[in-house]
Amino acid sequence: MRRLAAGLAIAVALAALPSWATNQYQVHLATLIGVYWVLIAGLNLVVGYSGQLSIGHVGLLAIGAYVYAVLAGTWDWPPLLALAASGAAGGLCGLLLGLPSLRLPGFYFAMATLAFSLIVAELSLAMGSVTGGGTGLAVPGFPAPFDTPGGLYWLVLGIAGIVTLLTWNVASRMWGLALIAIRDSPVAASAAGISIFRAKLTVFVFSGVTAGLAGALFAALQSYITPDTFAFDIGLFFFVCIIIGGRGSILGPFLGTVVLTALPEVVAPLAKLGNFFYGALLLVVVLVIPEGIGHLVEIAAARIARRRRHESHVVQPDLPRLAAALARGPAA
């Protein structure tokens, strides 16, 4: 009950953000975090739960963005329909990428996704007649009531909320357990009757859909996209958010997304270091706390809880009675 109330309070506070934010930039930043989270929430099922290290999801983000820009901009589709179409396109490309590459072992899969993101970058440059080539494309925004910064924020918040709910449902039921089993021991998982390839492919396609949606929202937020917008670096950023937040948790990667998106904006020198900072953070986390910072928070919370319980069981010695018993001596 208290948890529900806290959740409601957070939801209301988040929904009211455009009214209590002191400037437009904060709304923009919150929207950007939301857009990233739509992608990362889906990717988290692939990377954090089933342990498939996809470092090339930026390719799917770019596909979603270009599909939205072309359909809503060049072809004059209604933007909300184009949004749905870019989600579908992301899912389809996820399926096409996942069918061959999810059969490959760890490093091979990571390299296949890396190659995929490079191919998307190459094709978006090469097919200039559709994508505008290096000069890029202007992207139309969403219609009212989503045409203001606050409105776009609400749209992103709504989609992020739905995606979070979906991933939470997947992660906390049998599916999540099956994915963790695949991550930790594929042989044991298949012995327990889990169809490994189908489970992996399903979550990968789901992550493709969320990446496509995130791409469309990202394009509408940026309002102009070029192939340079979707450099390999952002793909790495998504990946780092999940690993730093902690695998096998939803709160951890969410905190990772918020902190890593906001930190370079707040601390200017970090923005200049860019990838070096993310790389160093990743290295420290892998070497020191491979379970991620979210795991550290969980341990700390468990320890505090245990200490409280422990303290409540402390028995205060009854000193006067003890002294009396000692004074009487062993004879009594």
Added chain:
Amino acid sequence: MLSVIVSGLAVGAVYVITALIYNLMYSTSKVLSVTTGHICMLGGVFGAWFTTVLGWPVLPALLGAVAIGTLFGVVTELVAVRRVLARSDEHLWLLSTLALATMTQQAVGLWWGTEPRRFPRVIPQDFSHGAADQKFWLPIGVMVVAALGLELFYRRTMWGKLFQATSEDAFAARARGISTDRVRMMSYAISGALGGLGGFAAGQLTFAYFALGLTLTLNGFIAIAVGGLGSSVGALVGGLALGLLSAFATYLFGGEFQQTIAVGLLMLVLLIRPEGLFGARGVRAV
């Protein structure tokens, strides 16, 4: 047509060198390091820095580039591999080497700049020789020397035999008194030296460019995946085939679809022969 073949062979030679480094590191540690291409990148960038900025003659600059490569190999082993191998999670080395590669690339980008820079002439030669230009033949020469040298090293020297023993079965090797940690360190140092040499030799072809590392990591990986992991012949065939293929693809269709075609080759081979053309069929891990 001759120039297309020669430039394809030269680009392929760079891929072969990267693939040989992959094999060398993999043999002793069972780690496919993301930093592999970055070693060659460092060789090229530092070679250009020593010669053009510091004004060193060619030979000291070459030795300097090899030294930097060796140092980076050792650092990779110490920072990203040794501690991670102590734990059994198979994904962690991918993350740690990826982190180190990202840091290296960004640090070089901040210090050296993000534009490709000119690499000086290594041997005095004017630019009128076409296909006989040194920028093509230097990497090919280094590739031949490296492949033959590694083969001799494996077959004729004690250290080479230690490498092979560690590669076959690290536990048995340790039981026979081999310090597998030292062997692994040695293999990373040799990989670094080879990468420094290769990056220096290929400098005129690739330019001194900070983002070269990631491209080489991917293409060198395609070469070993096509040729077969752990096989020197496979690395040679895979790398040269990839180089020739991308040269002809550029010649026929233009340079825009190079990566797409390279990855198409990778997917085709992996679908038909998952262990690569010359690789040993692995036993399923249980």
